[in-house]
Amino acid sequence: MPQAPETLDGWYSLHLFYAIDWTTLRLVPETDRQTMVEELQSFLTKHESARNNNAGDHAFYNITGQKADILLWVLRPELKDLNAVENEFNKLQITDYLIPTYSYVSIIELGNYLAGKSDEDPYENPHIKPRLFPELPTSEYICFYPMDKRRNETYNWYMLPLEKRQELMYNHGKIGRKYAGKIKQFITGSVGLDDYEWGVTLFADDPLQFKKIVYEMRFDETTARYGDFGSFYVGQIIQSEQLPSFFAL
Secondary structure, three states: OOOOOOEEEEEEEEEEEEEEOHHHHOOOOHHHHHHHHHHHHHHHHHOHHHHHOOOOEEEEEEEOOOOOOEEEEEEEOOHHHHHHHHHHHHOOHHHHHEEEEEEEEEEEEEEOOOOOOOOOOHHHOOOOHHHHOOOOOOOOEEEEEEEEEOEOOOOEHHHOOHHHHHHHHHHHHHHHHOOOOOOEEEEEEOOOOOOOOEEEEEEEOOOHHHHHHHHHHHOOHHHHHHEEEOOOEEEEEOOHHHHHHHHOO
């Protein structure tokens, strides 16, 4: 039986995607709409305390295209904390005009393929700890997609020897390192938590970099032979002070 590598696991992750019911929202009086937006701003401001207390983080983006209108990405220490934030969000008045379109449950993950060997506690390693319990960037653009490792009669990632998987992941990682400073990447594991095995979230100030890195990785053996992908979601950041103009009609 091929060896299953251990993973290093950090904060739990929840991506929430919503479409806005603009037709119905247009019927809401402007003063009521303003009150709803202010309540949403207060919600987002309140949860900035998680970042300040090193107890999680969140990101809020306007999704491009018709798959969704907004993304709320939340990171928290425990799964139950995600439930609490989601329930609180769902009780906001503005959510009466939001239609859930997709969600993704996972956990920040680092594979030990690339973590290296050491006698020290990896969770206290100053290079690893910030990757497991990150402060999210406020980049202009975001890209999210779920993915699987292929397992069929011809190509089965899980039947490869550990040494071969280590080699493939090392070469795969070299491509990602070429985009350091252009893209910030977060891998979240979702085996047993959601329909795919991993979620990938990318941040960049230039959205063209999303296309470049994904395209280049298509030619890497790890992706070309063993990668299966779900839908891609891209969008632009919405700062709290931009919410009134975003919801203005």
